[in-house]
Amino acid sequence: MFDPALFKLPGMRRLTVILGLLAVVEGICIIIQAQFLSLAIVGLWHLQTLATIVQPMLIFAIAWTGRQLLVVFKNRLMYPIVEKTSGDMRRQVMQKLYRLGPSYVAKTGTGNVVTTALEGIDKVQTYLMLVVIKVIDMMVIPWVILIYIAWLRWREALFLLAIFPLIIVFMIILGYAAQAKADKQYVGYQRMSNHFVDTLRGLPTLKQLGLSKSYATNVYRVSEGYRKQTMAVIKVAMLSTFALDFFTTLSIAVVAVFLGFGLVNGTISLLPALVILVLSPDYFLPLRTFASDYHATLNGKNAFADVQKMLALPVPTHRDQLGTQPLDWQADSDLRLSQVNFSYDGEQPALSQLDLTAKGYQRIGIIGASGSGKSTLINLLGGFLTPEADQGSIKVNGQAVSHLNQTAWQQSFFYIPQNPYLFHATLAENIAFYQPEAGISAIGQAAAKAGLTDWIETLPDGLATQIGEGARGVSGGQAQRIALARAFLDSSRKILLFDEPTAHLDIETEAALKQTILPVFENHLVFFATHRLHWINQMDYVLVLDHGKIVEQGTPAELAAHNGAYVRLRDEMVGAI
Numbered sequence: 001m002f003d004p005a006l007f008k009l010p011g012m013r014r015l016t017v018i019l020g021l022l023a024v025v026e027g028i029c030i031i032i033q034a035q036f037l038s039l040a041i042v043g044l045w046h047l048q049t050l051a052t053i054v055q056p057m058l059i060f061a062i063a064w065t066g067r068q069l070l071v072v073f074k075n076r077l078m079y080p081i082v083e084k085t086s087g088d089m090r091r092q093v094m095q096k097l098y099r100l101g102p103s104y105v106a107k108t109g110t111g112n113v114v115t116t117a118l119e120g121i122d123k124v125q126t127y128l129m130l131v132v133i134k135v136i137d138m139m140v141i142p143w144v145i146l147i148y149i150a151w152l153r154w155r156e157a158l159f160l161l162a163i164f165p166l167i168i169v170f171m172i173i174l175g176y177a178a179q180a181k182a183d184k185q186y187v188g189y190q191r192m193s194n195h196f197v198d199t200l201r202g203l204p205t206l207k208q209l210g211l212s213k214s215y216a217t218n219v220y221r222v223s224e225g226y227r228k229q230t231m232a233v234i235k236v237a238m239l240s241t242f243a244l245d246f247f248t249t250l251s252i253a254v255v256a257v258f259l260g261f262g263l264v265n266g267t268i269s270l271l272p273a274l275v276i277l278v279l280s281p282d283y284f285l286p287l288r289t290f291a292s293d294y295h296a297t298l299n300g301k302n303a304f305a306d307v308q309k310m311l312a313l314p315v316p317t318h319r320d321q322l323g324t325q326p327l328d329w330q331a332d333s334d335l336r337l338s339q340v341n342f343s344y345d346g347e348q349p350a351l352s353q354l355d356l357t358a359k360g361y362q363r364i365g366i367i368g369a370s371g372s373g374k375s376t377l378i379n380l381l382g383g384f385l386t387p388e389a390d391q392g393s394i395k396v397n398g399q400a401v402s403h404l405n406q407t408a409w410q411q412s413f414f415y416i417p418q419n420p421y422l423f424h425a426t427l428a429e430n431i432a433f434y435q436p437e438a439g440i441s442a443i444g445q446a447a448a449k450a451g452l453t454d455w456i457e458t459l460p461d462g463l464a465t466q467i468g469e470g471a472r473g474v475s476g477g478q479a480q481r482i483a484l485a486r487a488f489l490d491s492s493r494k495i496l497l498f499d500e501p502t503a504h505l506d507i508e509t510e511a512a513l514k515q516t517i518l519p520v521f522e523n524h525l526v527f528f529a530t531h532r533l534h535w536i537n538q539m540d541y542v543l544v545l546d547h548g549k550i551v552e553q554g555t556p557a558e559l560a561a562h563n564g565a566y567v568r569l570r571d572e573m574v575g576a577i
């Protein structure tokens with residue numbers, strides 16, 4: 001009915017004890033309230049003067065007020081803790097995301113990650129707020145009341161005691177039904193998020209193909225599905241609330257009949273009978289409030305489980321095998337991979353038996369047909385993907401490491417993909433991304449080296465112009481130049497990982513950009529995945545990939561000398577031109 005992990009959250013145990021004690025006090029308030037209300041009524045029944053019932057009514061009023069104040073106080077007590085817990089959770093989720101890295105987001109889908117990290121935690125907050133107090137009330141208050149009733153008359157108490165587990169069993173059965181529906185609803189919700197993000201991202205393509213309208217139908221269908229799932233949950237919720245109310249009312253009626261017989265037979269006097277009758281609804285009340293909110297919290301429960309699951313995922317370990325300081329990559333430094341394997345799904349190898357050595361300031365071209373594994377190799381070299389454990393070896397300057405997701409290694413390279421990501425920030429901040437402390441003149445110089453000066457001069461705010469998502473648009477070539485300016489600004493990173501940086505640019509832009517890129521190669525170890533022949537002429541070593549294997553490697557001259565995969569691929573490229 002609730003997640004036991006809930007009570008393992010920090011601060012929750014202490015809170016549980018306090019709330020438990022307050023629930024006992026609340027139970028006592030309820031008893032006092034019933035006792036003195038009944039006393040007043042019995043007084044009136046026996047036609048006593050009005051003055052004699054003032055005192056019981058006053059005590060009743062005090063107990064009633066006390067009870068309401070307790071409810072307010074408990075919520076007050078709960079709120080800051082819930083606030084803090086969800087704040088901590090949000091922080092933990094973000095930290096976890098950073099530590100899990102890009103491969104997790106790729107696997108789970110951006111929409112899912114956003115749902116979990118943002119809305120999921122809001123739902124958890126509601127869940128905590130609704131569920132904790134009610135669970136504790138439900139576990140304490142009925143027993144306090146029952147003990148008092150038992151002290152008055154054991155037979156009615158026995159009946160109430162017997163009915164309680166029946167209702168619980170009934171609730172559990174309905175709860176399972178609701179849970180199954182709510183699980184479906186949550187999955188539907190995540191699917192909707194993913195669809196929505198996908199549509200937004202693909203909007204230019206959809207528009208261009210004239211498919212945006214039909215895709216809108218698609219989004220409509222998915223959200224309709226979600227609506228139906230939500231209605232199904234609400235239906236079960238309504239049904240179970242109705243059933244529960246019916247059962248508890250019936251039980252109270254049975255108690256009333258018992259008491260009525262008792263009164264007729266003279267085995268019970270009016271006061272205790274009335275007290276028991278007044279207490280009976282309160283005996284069931286915590287159960288009913290819990291049940292009526294239960295369905296509203298199911299989503300929160302799922303979100304909570306989701307967050308817990310994500311927080312429990314193993315993070316990459318052994319990240320400091322090369323220390324925590326950036327590497328000092330020199331002309332005689334080397335990186336050796338031998339017999340390294342990688343697979344996305346744990347079955348089909350995406351890269352197999354990689355043997356490669358990169359030394360000093362080599363420029364290494366990576367070529368191969370589409371889908372041959374170039375990007376996968378670059379991502380492996382960047383440490384964004386982790387090779388199969390216990391297979392092959394990776395050594396950086398002779399030091400064996402389990403993967404390249406090394407703090408020191410990642411502080412030593414630049415990764416320049418096809419579409420470098422630009423953050424929603426100023427142009428200067430985007431350039432100084434790896435070196436936030438860089439001065440504006442250094443940034444200006446780096447921008448000039450990257451060939452951005454002409455463009456910047458046309459901008460109203462120059463380097464202070466906002467770019468990125470939702471701000472000024474940037475062309476593909478400009479984005480690449482900004483990425484290059486980052487490399488010019490920080491000369492301490494000696495390793496460059498390029499993944500087809502010019503693949504989506506037209507020939508003229510590429511030719512202009514190439515003049516900017518070539519000087520960066522100086523004194524850098526370069527890995528350059530490409531489809532374009534003219535880049536290969538700039539490389540002094542080439543890896544030819546085919547179906548995840550390095551089928552040939554050597555200097556371009558060596559590879560050209562014998563008629564193999566390289567020559568075939570080169571001829572294809574020439575043909576394509």
Ligand SMILES: Nc1ncnc2c1ncn2[C@@H]1O[C@H](COP(=O)(O)OP(=O)(O)OP(=O)(O)O)[C@@H](O)[C@H]1O
Binds near residue numbers: 370371372
């Ligand atoms: N995230 C992923 N999950 C599962 N399989 C993937 C994933 N990314 C790539 N693959 C598969 O791995 C293989 C290599 O893909 P990769 O992207 O490395 O090729 P590539 O050589 O970079 O191709 P291209 O020239 O088109 O960029 C392909 O068969 C691809 O389907």
Ligand SMILES: [Mg+2]
Binds near residue numbers: 374375376499500
């Ligand atoms: Mg690729």
